[in-house]
Amino acid sequence: MKAITRIAAAAMVLVSSLACSQSYPTRPIRLVVPFPPGGAVDTYARIVAKQVESQMGQPIVIDNRSGANGIVAGEIVAKAPPDGYTLLNHAVSFVVNPAIYKSISYDTEKDFVPITNFVKGSGYFLTLHPAVAASSVKELIALAKKKDESLRYSSPGIGNGQHLVAELLTQKTGIRMLHVTYKGSNPALQAVLSGEVNLSFQTPTSVIGHIKAGRLRALGFTGPTRLPALPDVPTIAEAGVAGFLYEVAWHAWFAPAKTPSAIVDRLHAEVRKAVFQPKLREFFQAGGFEPQADPPAEFLRVFRSDMKRYGEIVRLAKVEPQ
Secondary structure: HHHHHHHHHHHHHHHHHHHHHOOOOOOOEEEEEOOOOOOOOHHHHHHHHHHHHHHHHOEEEEEOOHHHHHHHHHHHHHHHOOOEEEEEEEEEEEHHHHHHHHOOOOOOOOEEEEEEEEEOOOEEEEOOOOOOOOOOOHHHHHHHHHOOOOOEEEEEOOOOOOHHHHHHHHHHHHHOOEEEEEOOHHHHHHHHOOOOOEEEEEEEEHHHHHOOOOEEEEEEEEEOOOOOOOOOOOOOOOOOOOOOOOOOOEEEEEEEOOOOOOHHHHHHHHHHHOOOOOHHHHHHHOOEEEEEEOOOOHHHHHHHHHHHHHHHHHHHHOOOOO
16 A cells, blocks of 8 residues: 555656646746846856747846856755746856855755756857957067066856866966956956956857957967857967867756756756757857757766866866855
8 A cells, every 4th residue: 555655656756847847937937147248247147048938938137246256046946936937047156165165054955956058168268458458379478477566366256167267277387376256257358458457268159259359359268179150369388388179168058956857857948949040049059159958867967077077177276165
């Protein structure tokens, strides 16, 4: 009887889950974005959300909640009901934070369900304000090694990709630079455009227009190969820093823990359908990203592996936990 009861209970849960997924969504979905409007994370979240909402027939409302390198947004979603109506759009800084913050109000592995990594990036451009007296990576290194020179670089905060790639460059070359943090990728970009800082590592989508217009100078690309959109810009490895490689990694959606698997699977299917639409695919590829959209179980493996991998990068970069 006990076995029959357990089987019946499991069947009821399955039927309930399937019924929920078939009717889901019946109201607007809230997508929490951990950085201000205008940066790459926000831009990509909006373009995917717009396509997904057209497919699902319900609005997806973007809620920008910046602070603490994405921890503020993560806390909101971790505490939300696991019903598929509050989701998190995050980038790889999500798995870096446990290595750089001594205390986080949620458990990155246990309090979330990875839905899918909708795109994967190939690298950042090393961009300078035109007033900086360097036209190559080698010249920038030489400039940074002068005792009377203190180069400043911007990023959206401690532990994000734009910070770690800069720290990797300092480790590889022996130079020192001053890290200036901002509340998002767009403010960090504006800082180098205005000359408030000397340089910044930025995603291709954010800076290709500025580079072509002469508002920024691109010295190198951190990915494994040159970006077709700017084929004259060498990789940093080609430009003289042997073995240098830093990929942007992924942008992804997450749900609170215990969200029904049927809802997670539905969201994955809709996101995958969205990012492989020809217009979206072309948009991402022009910015150095490729649509990915791994199934939840596969992305979970990537997610856990990246927590270890980026933790090691943080250690090598000698970033002190905050």
